[in-house]
Amino acid sequence: MPRVTDDHRRARRDEIARAALRCLERTGIHQTSISDIVEESGLSTGAIYSNFPNKREIMRYIVSDYLFPRLDEIGWPGGVRQPREVLELMLQGFTEDGLPPRIIIQFWAEASLDAELHDDMARTVARLRDTLMRRLLPWARTRATSDTAATALAREHAVALNAIAQGYIAHTAVFGPRDPLEYIESIAAVVA
């Protein structure tokens, strides 16, 4: 019995979150009002508030489940791949499949002010890092003598990949789209 109710509840929450996301893509977090979400979803104010306690919890739900939806579904090639190549695939994956950078940077701004939203973001980013780690592991094994060392190396590089991706997203959010390969090349030239 709880099964049916839970499924229904989740479906409703997804319906609301997706409507909210369509509003966010148009106007951002703070310019999106509850009544915009009411209109976009076709539900009533009360329907929103009987599924989420407040607007902030809708945003937390989005950060946890919708912010970087498909990174583990990128068509990753198998085999040994250099970190640089994994980075290139990741940035191309964001460009093609992710939410607009404009939205992501707004959630970062929120996360820097709200401890719980920050923790949701940290968990989401940790999932991303683990996906990257798995892709880096074959390469890391060619560089390390033990399995433990390989895991540590892959993890370190996955963290750095996340950091560069964050820089790329922030950059394109503010200054517009940019070719990922050219971006990577330009920062490589500077830190070399």
Added chain:
Amino acid sequence: MPRVTDDHRRARRDEIARAALRCLERTGIHQTSISDIVEESGLSTGAIYSNFPNKREIMRYIVSDYLFPRLDEIGWPGGVRQPREVLELMLQGFTEDGLPPRIIIQFWAEASLDAELHDDMARTVARLRDTLMRRLLPWARTRATSDTAATALAREHAVALNAIAQGYIAHTAVFGPRDPLEYIESIAAVVA
């Protein structure tokens, strides 16, 4: 005669902007209300609104004049400096003298939604880039055959330095303070 009035006006606007900035550091752009700024500045609502047409224009004023206040006042060493070293000094300068990354990322989020604020931001970043360019020029001259080529090279690298600094600020805004040198080293290891 207009001189005195203009100076007075500018002083008042600075007074308001600084009070607003103190509020922003505590609670962010959207959680800072006009009445917070009224309280923090000791002025009245009407005094705010007779110096700025609305809250957004206070934010534009901050982006133009207060966001990266001291980058050209960093104690830059003279002589030929590698891009990597200029990058290190820049990130250290941000860490020591700039506004908290938490605030800067909020203005980026705003700039990605508001065309005029975006243009203010672009001008501010262009000033930063020109400062960096001047610091890179001695190095660029050792690498280029003409003055024109040196200028172009310095400019290219200055743009990349800005991009990396933006990544660093976004990263520290969300994930907390991090040693600039270690950050640079970790991304260098990946794009190498």
Added chain:
DNA sequence: ACCTGAACACCGTTCAAGT
């Protein structure tokens, strides 16, 4: 000319009433 602060319109949230 600049400032005061009460009044207005709008948004997030609540809650009595419905199914």
Added chain:
DNA sequence: ACCTGAACACCGTTCAAGT
């Protein structure tokens, strides 16, 4: 149990009245 939508409190902005 979930939903409706009018009502409430608060925030950005305006404006008649003051200096």
